[in-house]
Every structure is written in structure tokens, then in C-alpha cells.
Amino acid sequence: xxxxxxxxxxxxxxxxxxxxxxxxxxxxxxxxxxxxxxxxxxxxxxxxxxxxxxxxxxxxxxxxxxxxxxxxxxxxxxxxxxxxxxxxxxxxxxxxxxxxxxxxxxxxxxxxxxxxxxxxxxxxxxxxxxxxxxxxxxxxxxxxxxxxxxxxxxxxxxxxxxxxxxxxxxxxxxxxxxxxxxxxxxxxxxxxxxxxxxxxxxxxxxxxxxxxxxxxxxxxxxxx
Numbered sequence: 001x002x003x004x005x006x007x008x009x010x011x012x013x014x015x016x017x018x019x020x021x022x023x024x025x026x027x028x029x030x031x032x033x034x035x036x037x038x039x040x041x042x043x044x045x046x047x048x049x050x051x052x053x054x055x056x057x058x059x060x061x062x063x064x065x066x067x068x069x070x071x072x073x074x075x076x077x078x079x080x081x082x083x084x085x086x087x088x089x090x091x092x093x094x095x096x097x098x099x100x101x102x103x104x105x106x107x108x109x110x111x112x113x114x115x116x117x118x119x120x121x122x123x124x125x126x127x128x129x130x131x132x133x134x135x136x137x138x139x140x141x142x143x144x145x146x147x148x149x150x151x152x153x154x155x156x157x158x159x160x161x162x163x164x165x166x167x168x169x170x171x172x173x174x175x176x177x178x179x180x181x182x183x184x185x186x187x188x189x190x191x192x193x194x195x196x197x198x199x200x201x202x203x204x205x206x207x208x209x210x211x212x213x214x215x216x217x218x219x220x221x222x223x224x
Contacts, residue, residue, distance in 0.1 A: 002119045003030045005048035007039045007065070008081070009057040013104075017052065020108050027115065036065025043073060050119050053098070055082035055089050063092050070097030077118040081111070090129050100124030160202045168195045 004027055008014050014032055021027045030046040033039040035057045043051075051069060055062040066078045080093040080101040093101055099118040102111055103126055110126070117124040161169065171181045178192045185192075 002027045002050060002115065003046070003048045004028065004115065005031045005033065005039065005042055005046065005051045007033045007036070007051060007057075007062070008054040009034050010054075013054075020111065021115075024112060027112075036060025036062060036068075039065050040068060040072075043069065043076070047073070048076060050115055051076060051078045052081050052115065053078050055080055055084060055093060063089070063096050066093060066096040066098050077121075079114055079118050079124065085129060101129055102126050103128070161199060165195050165199050165202075168192060169199050 004021060006014050006017050006021075006029060008017070011034075014034075018029055018032075021029055030048050031042040033042050037060045039051065039053070040060075042048075051066075053062040053066055057065075062080060062082070066080070069076055069078055077099045078097060080089075080098045081104060082089060082101070083104050085103050090101055100114050100123055102114050102124065106114075106126060114124040114126075167185070168181060171184070178189050178196070181192045182189045
């Protein structure tokens with residue numbers, strides 16, 4: 001059973017989230033909070049497995065609350081849920097320790113899947129946001145801060161990859177499934193799988209989780 005804590009400053013949003021998750025047999029809502037400070041108080045009373053965290057709130061926002069939760073309770077997974085899809089909030093939540101980031105416009109099934117993913121120790125990035133991370137990673141992987149061209153081609157950003165691998169990597173970053181990539185490039189799913197394996201091997205990474213952790217730990221993400 002996944003123990004879930006809901007944190008959002010709008011009562012109507014929390015009510016809708018409760019209705020959604022109460023329909024899931026393997027998820028139990030163990031508490032609610034309307035801001036970051038209240039969330040920290042709740043964690044003293046209940047020990048959730050996952051905290052569904054709104055980002056922009058009064059008193060203490062979700063970014064600071066996430067940072068404190070991960071310091072005090074490193075085993076608790078935090079999943080960001082927000083109306084804001086710009087890079088600034090996205091990167092700051094990841095750096096604070098969030099295991100995922102989902103926009104409020106996401107489908108209910110996506111949100112449920114995200115909770116399961118972070119509970120299982122994975123990182124869940126909504127497709128429209130994942131591309132920010134990969135694009136920033138590729139740019140910083142190739143160029144130093146001292147010299148950056150104003151405009152570069154994708155192959156120049158990842159010289160170790162073939163043009164086809166670069167193409168597939170960007171499609172993965174855009175949230176395309178292997179089947180969708182195969183159909184768009186008129187190749188087989190097995191070929192996509194092989195290219196994906198080569199991409200991760202050349203970048204010395206093994207999964208999207210590794211990509212996120214590596215980018216954050218090495219300072220490859222720029223927060224503006």
C-alpha cells in the first residue's frame with residue numbers, strides 16, 4: 001500500500017485529488033496540507049511514502065518544502081504537481097530533490113502512474129518537460145562555459161552520437177514511445193531499442209533516472 005500525502009493550497013484541488021486516489025486500491029491518503037510548513041508538520045505525524053507537492057504556495061513554497069523533506073526524510077519521494085511548466089520551476093524542483101514533475105493538465109492516469117513510478121524509486125518526467133533536461137544536458141555535455149556558439153546543430157551537441165542516434169535521442173526527449181519513433185522513422189522497434197542502448201552506453205548512462213541524477217549531481221543543469 002502506497003501512503004500518500006497531498007499538499008496543495010487550493011481546497012478544491014485537494015478534494016479532486018482525493019477522489020482520484022481513493023479509487024486506487026493500492027494507494028492510501030494519509031494526510032493533507034495547504035502549504036510547505038503544514039506538510040512538514042504532517043510528516044512528523046505520518047510517514048508517507050510519497051508526497052504530492054504543489055510548487056507555488058504561500059508561507060513555504062513547494063521547492064523549499066521539498067528541500068527540507070529530503071534533508072529530514074530522504075526515503076520519502078516527492079512528486080511535483082503544478083500549473084507552471086517553465087524551465088525555472090522544473091529545474092529547481094529537481095535540484096531540491098523531487099523525483100518527478102507533473103503539470104496539473106496531465107491526464108488522471110498519468111498522475112497515478114507518476115505516483116507509482118516515484119514510489120518504485122524511479123524518476124517520472126512528463127514528456128513536455130523531459131526535453132528541457134535532455135536539451136540542457138546535451139549543450140553542457142559538449143561546450144564549456146567559456147565558449148558557446150549562439151546556434152549549433154544537434155550533431156554538434158553530441159559528437160559521440162551518430163546523426164540517427166541524435167535524432168532518436170531528441171524524439172525520446174519529446175516523450176515519444178519506441179513504437180512512435182519507429183513509425184515516424186520507418187524503422188523497426190528493435191532498431192529503436194538498439195539505438196537507445198547505444199545512446200545510453202555512449203553517454204555512460206543506463207536509464208532516464210540515471211540521466212536526471214547525473215545531470216543534477218554534475219551541475220549540468222542551469223537554473224536561471
